[in-house]
Amino acid sequence: MMNSSFFETFSLYKKLALGTDFDPKSKNLDQFTLTMDCKNCNSKQTFTQITCERLYDGEITSVRVGSSQFTGLHNEIRLIKFRCAKCNNFHRFFIIYFDDSLDYVMKIGQYPPWDISISKEMKEVLEKTDLKYFKNGLICESQGYGIGAFAYYRRIVENSIEKLLKLIPNLMTGDEKAKFENALVQVEKTRVTEQKIELVKDLLPPTLRPNSYNPLKILHSQLSIGLHSSSEEECLEIALQIRSVLEFFIKRLLQTRKENQEFTENMKKLLKKRIS
16 A cells, blocks of 8 residues: 555655555545655655646546456556645655556656665775665666666675674674674685575674664575566565665664774773873
8 A cells, every 4th residue: 555655765666566455536645744855954854745646647447456346547647746844845756657457556757866875884884896886776776677786786795795794793792702703704714695694693783683683684585585586576675675784784883883982982081080
């Protein structure tokens, strides 16, 4: 079913299943509010929907949705406009398409375009070549090219996984740190990415497992799926999960390292004052 996340996070041409409870007679789409970046406010703001215009009315057809039969307009294309609720000046525009059987809806246009900028954290950790791959992956993802996005993100993981794993012991102490460092010795002896992750995925510290979700386990499961046996749409879903894990993992590593450094420095200053 359509929701705010469809507008906020879905790339172009990524299909959203409408479900059997979708009512074809209620496509006014006037109930959504978004939380997205406002270029004027330079921050995330609430966007309210202001218009929903039909660009193309499709054709009159009869379609069965669930147990009911409907006759109406399908293949519809609509332009939906949102406005920042704070500045009342910055707008976002989406063009969406309903397929002829009302099985799915997808975005076929968006302005400002789907964001393919790279965060400063990713730039700090990834090598120059991998940054290029990451950009290419974002471009593929933005256009719904799941196979291409999957291939690029997988290549980044293959190139950078050892570097990322070697940052983790800095966030650990005692026996946990020793166990992880021993596992890293075995990691360096294998060339298969999935095996590298398998060796350490159960040793992650709690700070890298929010709400008990283990990003390395998710990454391991997604990389184990065969590229040649998956459809474009399946690859797009896998690519999104791989990118999300990569971004979370790198940002959390750098954030935790920074917090630990700041805490250590503050403690040293306080102890120095007490001694003096």
